[in-house]
Amino acid sequence: MEIPEHYKYAVIPHIMVDGAAEAIKFYVKAFGASELFRLDGDGGRIVHAEISVQGSTLMLGDADAPFSPTGEGGASVALHVYVPDVDALTAQAVAAGAELLSSPTDMPYGARQSMLRDPFGHIWIFLTPIVA
Missing domain, CATH: 3.10.180.10 (2,3-Dihydroxybiphenyl 1,2-Dioxygenase, domain 1)
Structure with a gap:
């Protein structure tokens, strides 16, 4: 591969946030981002997502150790x-x-x-x- x-x-x-779903909504509205991929976890948490901001890839998800x-x-x-x-x-x-x-x-x-x-x-x- x-x-x-x-x-x-x-x-x-790869940014880790509290409230990744809301962060994605913000980046779409504020920066014109487009969501490329999302892997949902338990309880509405996002394990991993990727968005594109002006052609650049940004990874994000809800924070868990060692990320906080x-x-x-x-x-x-x-x-x-x-x-x-x-x-x-x-x-x-x-x-x-x-x-x-x-x-x-x-x-x-x-x-x-x-x-x-x-x-x-x-x-x-x-x-x-x-x-x-």
Whole structure:
């Protein structure tokens, strides 16, 4: 599987909010965003959604640890980057001082993914498409 064209050569911001459904409505009204994808969870929560704002992709969802706009030690933004080899990049980042939050794992949506926190508190999610 190849990296989707709209994810190539980009760091994709993934914001976590309390009330993602309302945030999407706001971004549509305020910025002319269009909803590309939504994965609903229990109780009306949004596990993951993607919108397009002027041709740029923004990921968002309702906040859960380690993401929290207001929680202690939480971060409200993650940065997604598709890379050729998530395992190698994860090892490189950990050797450089990144905190490993989630080891490289094959995910059900067709990507191998890891999650790290950089020394400045930012969360990075690296993904490599899994060849189907």
